[in-house]
Amino acid sequence: MKSRVRSTILFIICVLVIGFLGYSGVYGVNAGGYRLKSFGEVINRGLDLQGGVSVLEEIQGDNVDQETINKTIELISMRVNKMGVSETVVTREGQKRIRIEIPGKFDAKEIEEGIAKTGELKFVGPDKSTILTGKDVKKASAYINPEDAQPTISLELNDQGAKKFADATQKFMGQTISITMDDQELTSPTVQAHITNGKATISGSKSLEEATRQANIINSGALPVTVKPVETKTIGASLGANALPLSILAAKVGIAIVMLFMILYYRIPGILASIALVLYIYIVLLAFASVNVTLTLSGIAGFLLTVGMAVDASILIFERMKEELKSGKSVRAAIDAGFHRAMSSVLDSNITTIIAGVVLYGLGSGAVKGFALTLIIGVALSMVTAITVTRLLIKLAAGMGWFKHKWSIGTFGVHDFRRGAK
Known part of the structure; x- marks a missing residue:
């Protein structure tokens, strides 16, 4: 019982x-x-359940490696997210193609133009002056700093960029220099040393994934690629x-x-x-x-x-x-x-x-x-x-x-x- x-x-x-x-x-x-x-x-709903635009872009060029594709995807994701649309999907298809799905937007031409433009990377001083552009950046990479076990971005500039950066770090010692892509702020590190050799480190990222994403975007400004729409669908x-x-x-x-x-x-x-x-x-x-x-x-x-x-x-x-x-x-x-x-x-x-x-x-x-x-x-x-x-x-x-x-x-x-x- x-x-x-x-x-x-x-x-x-x-x-x-x-x-x-x-x-x-x-x-x-x-x-x-x-x-x-x-x-x-x-639960997020796809284009076929709420309507929107699907664009298939192709990277132009024969020698396109995986790193370049990843950088391009990061940059495109950043741009479509700036449109104020949630639930956007940016994925790779095949070897050189990228699928962008944007629900709730129906102007395909505007989206194509926004995606295809070359990224504008800037290093902006506290006085709003432009210190560096993407052309001055040689390479950016992310790693875990063995000294403090924190995610860090290493930055390497070309000769012209190194000279500009040396002057800026001396002028703005103890102040912040903002790094922006298409006028959207990526990070704002504080100048802690006078850097003359064109090599700098940026700390403050929350995770290695975030640091890698920011490094890829910085590289995208230095290594722009041309993308061309090969298919556009509007639902x-x-x-x-x-x-x-x-x-x-x-x-x-x-x-x-x-x-x-x-x-x-x-x-x-x-x-x-x-x-x-x-x-x-x-x-x-x-x-x-x-x-x-x-x-x-x-x-x-x-x-x-x-x-x-x-x-x-x-x-x-x-x-x-x-x-x-x-x-x-x-x-x-x-x-x-x-x-x-x-x-x-x-x-x-x-x-x-x-x-x-x-x-x-x-x-x-x-x-x-x-x-x-x-x-x-x-x-x-x-x-x-x-x-x-x-x-x-x-x-x-x-x-x-x-x-x-x-x-x-x-x-x-x-x-x-x-x-x-x-």
């Missing part, structure tokens, strides 16, 4: 927590002046606005059909698997929001496929449980054996899907990458919910006495149904 009461209390708590998470994920929750936002408010706001509600409707219908099938065919385990599926959907969408996934139509397709994969794991387990029941085992023994013996099949199917997703993400581009990323995240998390959450709910249900008859596990043939009902 104590075991049944404990199982009942734990089951009710689990259902209430999952129900709360599901509700907050769909509608959001306001409590004590704070708001827990819904996933619709926090209207009305088309994007129609795509989102239709996608959400398709997701709701698909998930509802899956749950209905599970409940009708597997009965009590199907109900429990559907409850676990709600938690799975919440966890996946939480992961999307946490890693700033930009959700597109192809990404939604990948997400719905992972829902099917999550249910597939439950089906493998439930069918194995039915086989154990047919062999004459008790319900509790069948549950344990079903999870244990179906585990190899669950792992095999999910791991092979993850491998396929990794290959798609590595070799694909654009929409293919979005599909692959949502597929990888969803399938990896589906194993967690199928192995832990569904098993926990079924064990609690067994502790409450919900599986007194074998037919409660699921549908059998006529002969098996009669034998299970004895």
Whole structure:
């Protein structure tokens, strides 16, 4: 009796927590002046769901190395972010091409002109005078300073720049010199020494990644590259606005059909698997929001496929449980054996899907990458919910006495149904 009461209390708590998470994920929750936002408010949406401009730029020139491409991507990212648009995506495609996706903007010509112009790097003194330009910079690189273990930028100037910088550091000793790109400030280091050899270090970066990004932008001013648009697509706001509600409707219908099938065919385990599926959907969408996934139509397709994969794991387990029941085992023994013996099949199917997703993400581009990323995240998390959450709910249900008859596990043939009902 104590075991049944404990199982009942734990089951009710689990259902209430999952129900709360599901509700907050769909509608959001306001409590004590704070708001827990819904996933619709926090997950980034791609161009095909809200409209915008997609530009494919190609770097001109035959000898373009990886470092040059990285510098160009940093510079372009900085420019499109200056437009005041969030959720911009700048990614590499192929060997020399860069894809820029800017949601909410529809003037393709303005965007092309803003991206293609050569960067204007300046070192500006406290009196607003220009000390150096990108032409005076020979090289900038980032490293961890072994003396204080802090991220540092090393700066090397050419002969003309070294002379200008020597005069400036002597004049502005103890004052700040700002480094700007296209009039946007990158950093403002304080002059601490009279530098005459054209070699300086800049400290104050929060991380090596930030220091590397700033060094790349400084190098971009010194090593400008020409980019040319080879493809421009504009998706209207009305088309994007129609795509989102239709996608959400398709997701709701698909998930509802899956749950209905599970409940009708597997009965009590199907109900429990559907409850676990709600938690799975919440966890996946939480992961999307946490890693700033930009959700597109192809990404939604990948997400719905992972829902099917999550249910597939439950089906493998439930069918194995039915086989154990047919062999004459008790319900509790069948549950344990079903999870244990179906585990190899669950792992095999999910791991092979993850491998396929990794290959798609590595070799694909654009929409293919979005599909692959949502597929990888969803399938990896589906194993967690199928192995832990569904098993926990079924064990609690067994502790409450919900599986007194074998037919409660699921549908059998006529002969098996009669034998299970004895």
